[in-house]
Amino acid sequence: MTQLTGGPGIAGPGPAAPAGGTPPGSRVRGSSFRRKEENRTGLALISPTVIIVVAAVVLPIIWAIALAFQRVRLINIRGTGFIGEYTLANFANVLTSPGFLGALFTTLIYSVVGTALAIGIGLIAALALRKPFPGRGLIRASLLLPYVAPVVAATFVWSTMLNPQFGVVNWFGTMVLGWEDPVAFLSDRALPVSIFGWQVELPIALITVILFEGWRSFPFAFLFLTARLQAVPEVLDEAARIDGATPSQRFRHILLPQLLPTIAVLTVLRFIWTFNNFDDIYLLTGGGAGTEVVSVRVFDYLTARGDIGAAAAQALLLAVILAMLVGVYLKLFGREEEQA
Amino acid sequence: MTTSTLETPRSESSSARGFNRDHFENALLKVLRPLVIALLFLAAVFPFYYMVLLSFRSLESLLQNPGSLWISVDEFDPSTYLDVLAPVSDGGQGFATFMRNSLVVALGTVVLSLLVAIPGAYAVSRLAFLGRRQVSGLFLAVYFFPSILLAVPLFVFFTQVGLRGSLVGLLIVYVSQVVAVSIYTLRNYFATVPVSLEEAAAIDGCSRLQIMRRISLPLAMPAIISNGLFIFMIAWNEFLFALLFLVERRDSWTVSLGLSQLSGSIEVPTTVLMAGSVILTLPIILLFFASERLLVGGLTAGAEKG
Known part of the structure; x- marks a missing residue:
């Protein structure tokens, strides 16, 4: 009823409809006083934020770049500032030291597989929970728990569950699945396993931290994909069903094209965050057993070794490589991005 | 049908x-x-079930029977909670102090961030000022920045100034990390408030600040609350900066930091620390279920950094 009565008013040439769409600045083109006032108020309102961000983010980053080109150690930290001897020695040291390229490689594997896993599980979860059933709301909310829970608590429970002495996973493995020995999931670099007679060395600690990443981040993908699925018009699915398309065909040809832009955005977001991730690996393995990623290495250089210059150089390389990877990705798939 | x-x-x-x-x-x-x-x-x-389960068992019963997924009445042992909460001087782990610290930092971050972000978001969504687009771009860039790169200079600076170990320093860093995201999400809600409402108020003689306070703020309240909850969760869960700045002073540890530091030592029984994990997780889960509707919107609008 209300829509009917409101209809003619909006459809008619009333001034309200166009006014809502135009930005406030252009409405008062005549009065330069109001525009000046608006400019002043805007700047006044935004300036606290800008000051905080510049002081606590922008300046430190510029300083980090300066530090990367200086030989600074924790011991002589008092005297350091912007002025000092600039040198490329840090980068030379970092790039020639044995661990860095390995850590970079681990970071790449960790973030690529972790991202794929998180989005894959999130997609399966979103599809499985698409049709309503009693209790769906509660299950949906529960699936978000790994994502909202504090990372320290989550890693602590995981490492207790995986503990070789009293963890429930190893108890289950040895008692029910018949493992010969308990597996040290978080401190074994390689686990010899025979698959169909083949002797394979599984990088078990790396696999575990990747699984943790998938477990912790899939709710994020699940949330986004669920929201996108709800926006897919029901008619499309219905029409395909009437035409005799099987569920897998409907997914392949109807749903997937609709979801792809969202998946592309999720890929970028998850990849960036996983690539930069420090907490999970530091808390699970401390970077040991073949799981050292660049950010954990930076932390080690910063605190344990006190080599601030090298730490800054590695962090900078991490950021630059990430920016390049994301840039290449956007260049390749940029068009899909814009649709999302 | x-x-x-x-x-x-x-x-x-x-x-x-x-x-x-x-x-x-x-x-x-x-x-x-x-x-x-x-x-x-x-x-x-x-x-999470396992976490709660272990938190009520004693270490001996866990070691004897690691596979048990149920707890019998005579095994039930809530003393882990007393142990973990009691101050160090009484032989406990001092989690009550950690909780107070976490609460102070998280609430402080929420209040300060919102105080700064609400006017900022309003300006970005409503007012045409010089450099509006650049500012938005800057905030988005902050959001995706590797925090480990930021950690290096901040660590150096805090060491130089002697602010390491102070909750205030941590608070400032949190606000700077969160405020950009906060503006980004709030901005979208302010944009949904009809301009005509504000114009009507202006015609009635309201000043810009009065319009903000009487019209835009009440209408954007759901968004502001969900944003506040979201900030609280980020600050409560945060680990890296807490580790960098507070690790040397036990009395200013947050719950996250306390749990991570104590879990490395052999002296504290795992089940006692499980009680600590429950204490760390419970406020977040309660908040989450109490405000799930609101929060899910907040999560998708401005996803957590991490």
């Missing part, structure tokens, strides 16, 4: 092979779907 009536004639007329495949896939999904849901639910919830 409609699907079943539409499907009957089709399945009769379609070729046998297509019919079989469709039938097969539907049957498979019928079995697979509940299985997948159960599995996902178990994977998501079991670790």
Whole structure:
């Protein structure tokens, strides 16, 4: 009823409809006083934020770049500032030291597989929970728990569950699945396993931290994909069903094209965050057993070794490589991005 | 109803092979779907169940029977909570102090961030000022920045100034990390408030600040609350900066930091620390379930950094 009565008013040439769409600045083109006032108020309102961000983010980053080109150690930290001897020695040291390229490689594997896993599980979860059933709301909310829970608590429970002495996973493995020995999931670099007679060395600690990443981040993908699925018009699915398309065909040809832009955005977001991730690996393995990623290495250089210059150089390389990877990705798939 | 009536004639007329495949896939999904849901639910919830379970057991009973997923009445042992909460001077782990610290930092971050972000978001969404677009771009860039790169200079600076170990320093860093995201999400809500409402108020003689306070703020309240909850969760869960700045002073540890530091030592029993994990997790989960509707919107609008 209300829509009917409101209809003619909006459809008619009333001034309200166009006014809502135009930005406030252009409405008062005549009065330069109001525009000046608006400019002043805007700047006044935004300036606290800008000051905080510049002081606590922008300046430190510029300083980090300066530090990367200086030989600074924790011991002589008092005297350091912007002025000092600039040198490329840090980068030379970092790039020639044995661990860095390995850590970079681990970071790449960790973030690529972790991202794929998180989005894959999130997609399966979103599809499985698409049709309503009693209790769906509660299950949906529960699936978000790994994502909202504090990372320290989550890693602590995981490492207790995986503990070789009293963890429930190893108890289950040895008692029910018949493992010969308990597996040290978080401190074994390689686990010899025979698959169909083949002797394979599984990088078990790396696999575990990747699984943790998938477990912790899939709710994020699940949330986004669920929201996108709800926006897919029901008619499309219905029409395909009437035409005799099987569920897998409907997914392949109807749903997937609709979801792809969202998946592309999720890929970028998850990849960036996983690539930069420090907490999970530091808390699970401390970077040991073949799981050292660049950010954990930076932390080690910063605190344990006190080599601030090298730490800054590695962090900078991490950021630059990430920016390049994301840039290449956007260049390749940029068009899909814009649709999302 | 409609699907079943539409499907009957089709399945009769379609070729046998297509019919079989469709039938097969539907049957498979019928079995697979509940299985997948159960599995996902178990994977998501079991670790938290395990956490609560262990927190009520003693270490001896855990070592004797690591596979037990149920707790009998005589095993039930809530003393872990007393142990973990009691101050260090009384032989406890001092989690009560950690909770106070976390609460101070998290609430402080929420209040300060919102105080700064609400006017900022209003300006970005409503007012045409010089450099508006650049500012938005800057905030977005902050959001995606590797925090480990930021950690290096901040660590150096805090060491130089002697602010390491102070909660205030941590608070400032949190605000700077959160405020950009906060503006980004709030901005979208301010944009949904009809301009005509504000114009009406302006015609009635309201000043810009009065308009903000009386019109835009109340209308954007749901968004502001969800944003506040979201900031609280980020600050409560944060680990890296707490580790860098507070690690040397035990009395200013947050709950996250305290748990991570104590879990490395052998002296504290795992079950006692499980009680600590429950204490760390419970406020977040309670907040989450109490405000799930609001929060889910906040999570998708400005996803957590991490």
